[in-house]
Amino acid sequence: AEWRGDAIRRRFLDFYAARGHKILPSSSLVPDDPTVFLTIAGMLQFKPIFLGKEPRRVPCATTSQKCIRTNDIENVGRTSRHQTFFEMLGNFSFGDYFKKDAIKWAWELTTKEYGLPPERLWISVFEDDDEAFSIWLNEVGVPKERIKRMGEDDNFWTSGATGPCGPCSEMYYDFHPERGSLNADLNDDSRFIEFYNLVFMQYNKNDDGSLEPLKQKNIDTGMGLERMARILQNVPNNYETDLIFPIIEKAASMALVSYSTADEAMRTNLKVIGDHMRAVVYLISDGVIPSNIGRGYVVRRLIRRVVRTGRLIGMRGDGHGNSDGAFLPLLAETVISLSSEIDPDVESRRKSILGELQREELRFVQTLGRGEKLLDELLDEALVSAGDDGDKPCLSGKDVFLLYDTYGFPVEITAEIASERGVTVDMKGFDIEMENQRKQSQAAHNVIKLSVGNETEIVKSIPDTEFLGYESLFATAVVKG
Ligand code: ATP
Ligand code: MG
Numbered sequence: 001a002e003w004r005g006d007a008i009r010r011r012f013l014d015f016y017a018a019r020g021h022k023i024l025p026s027s028s029l030v031p032d033d034p035t036v037f038l039t040i041a042g043m044l045q046f047k048p049i050f051l052g053k054e055p056r057r058v059p060c061a062t063t064s065q066k067c068i069r070t071n072d073i074e075n076v077g078r079t080s081r082h083q084t085f086f087e088m089l090g091n092f093s094f095g096d097y098f099k100k101d102a103i104k105w106a107w108e109l110t111t112k113e114y115g116l117p118p119e120r121l122w123i124s125v126f127e128d129d130d131e132a133f134s135i136w137l138n139e140v141g142v143p144k145e146r147i148k149r150m151g152e153d154d155n156f157w158t159s160g161a162t163g164p165c166g167p168c169s170e171m172y173y174d175f176h177p178e179r180g181s182l183n184a185d186l187n188d189d190s191r192f193i194e195f196y197n198l199v200f201m202q203y204n205k206n207d208d209g210s211l212e213p214l215k216q217k218n219i220d221t222g223m224g225l226e227r228m229a230r231i232l233q234n235v236p237n238n239y240e241t242d243l244i245f246p247i248i249e250k251a252a253s254m255a256l257v258s259y260s261t262a263d264e265a266m267r268t269n270l271k272v273i274g275d276h277m278r279a280v281v282y283l284i285s286d287g288v289i290p291s292n293i294g295r296g297y298v299v300r301r302l303i304r305r306v307v308r309t310g311r312l313i314g315m316r317g318d319g320h321g322n323s324d325g326a327f328l329p330l331l332a333e334t335v336i337s338l339s340s341e342i343d344p345d346v347e348s349r350r351k352s353i354l355g356e357l358q359r360e361e362l363r364f365v366q367t368l369g370r371g372e373k374l375l376d377e378l379l380d381e382a383l384v385s386a387g388d389d390g391d392k393p394c395l396s397g398k399d400v401f402l403l404y405d406t407y408g409f410p411v412e413i414t415a416e417i418a419s420e421r422g423v424t425v426d427m428k429g430f431d432i433e434m435e436n437q438r439k440q441s442q443a444a445h446n447v448i449k450l451s452v453g454n455e456t457e458i459v460k461s462i463p464d465t466e467f468l469g470y471e472s473l474f475a476t477a478v479v480k481g
């Protein structure tokens with residue numbers, strides 16, 4: 001049988017509902033938590049319960065959570081398994097069941113419901129978690145050569161710099177069992193894919209990094225819906241599942257190209273468009289409006305990358321013969337048409353989402369033309385002057401800042417265009433320019449205004465992400481493993 005994405009999601013929720021879990025809706029991409037920038041995992045809406053700050057309303061719950069991970073932005077289209085926007089299926093225990101049930105149910109769901117062959121499944125556990133190792137080995141019956149002990153980076157999960165955390169155990173699918181178990185590396189993207197992470201959440205990480213045991217032992221899990229779809233639909237990457245591919249096909253048809261005959265570079269561009277379009281539609285739907293600070297800058301950067309990528313592959317106009325029109329709203333229509341099971345509210349916000357995208361695209365295109373011309377000239381100069389004195393061609397921090405500040409070029413886009421011509425960019429110099437500007441306008445940035453749903457909320461302690469510099473800009477989501 002064909003496993004459509006919607007059916008995979010449904011089966012997960014039903015499986016845990018039949019085992020006493022309450023099915024709850026996804027929470028917003030904008031967390032109700034000033035220490036977290038965007039919703040990066042299903043556990044966020046339950047954080048106060050895990051920390052004992054709020055009473056549990058049910059012993060256990062299950063959700064399909066919309067997530068954004070900006071730390072994976074560079075992976076989009078490059079690895080087969082990362083998007084910035086994805087759905088995380090999860091089952092959660094609030095001091096109810098713990099390791100043994102979590103492991104047994106994960107195995108039952110994976111092998112009996114989804115029907116994955118047991119011999120294709122590999123397991124990781126935290127290096128000193130003998131209990132989890134023994135449950136997998138003795139009670140589930142996974143051969144010991146397919147259970148790997150891994151260190152903190154992979155198998156100790158934290159939701160941020162502070163907060164609930166614990167050792168975890170992950171399930172991997174093996175696409176190439178013929179390669180044998182000798183020297184098998186679970187991080188090898190060409191052979192394995194991690195699809196389910198079981199976190200044994202039993203600590204709170206304090207400001208000083210120390211771990212304090214929580215009152216209760218909890219379970220927090222995450223299964224990537226697109227990853228399971230990719231396995232069950234037998235396609236080479238998450239992007240070719242029914243959850244994303246229609247957007248790619250739409251983009252391809254608007255660019256008058258075909259995905260199936262396209263080369264790798266073109267395919268990567270189409271994947272970037274497919275991913276980023278989902279991210280921006282759901283972010284705007286959750287009240288994040290393009291701007292130059294905080295979350296708004298994430299949306300702006302994603303939108304601008306889609307516009308630039310789209311133009312690069314030949315997309316122009318609004319698809320109705322209006323060559324000056326915006327093409328994002330058309331792509332967004334496809335995203336919205338796939339949204340009903342992901343988030344039923346998106347459809348009702350259609351008009352404002354399309355309007356926001358149209359405005360932002362046209363605004364960007366206006367400056368893009370001038371900026372591209374200038375960037376071209378600056379790159380020519382950099383190449384010539386590097387040739388003169390044998391240095392590596394490099395764009396100065398001042399130039400990058402000028403493009404950013406005056407022409408609205410996100411630094412990452414400048415860097416991307418520059419690298420296409422073999423020129424690096426001086427990020428340190430850029431950071432210095434940014435810091436100078438920041439000092440001048442600090443007062444204006446103490447408060448970030450965000451409209452969340454119908455309410456307007458003032459978030460005071462959100463980091464000034466625009467100004468933390470290139471390296472830290474999108475590393476706000478601290479996710480180990
Ligand atoms: P990876 O090691 O592949 O980057 P992760 O260990 O960072 O994944 P977790 O934090 O454990 O991921 O999240 C739980 C699950 O969510 C993962 O097992 C995976 O199925 C899914 N997931 C995580 N990041 C992404 C992403 N960028 N795109 C799609 N699915 C993801
Ligand atoms: Mg993981």
Ligand code: MG
Nearest residue numbers: 154194480481
């Ligand atoms: Mg991992």
Ligand code: MG
Nearest residue numbers: 072479480481
């Ligand atoms: Mg990751």
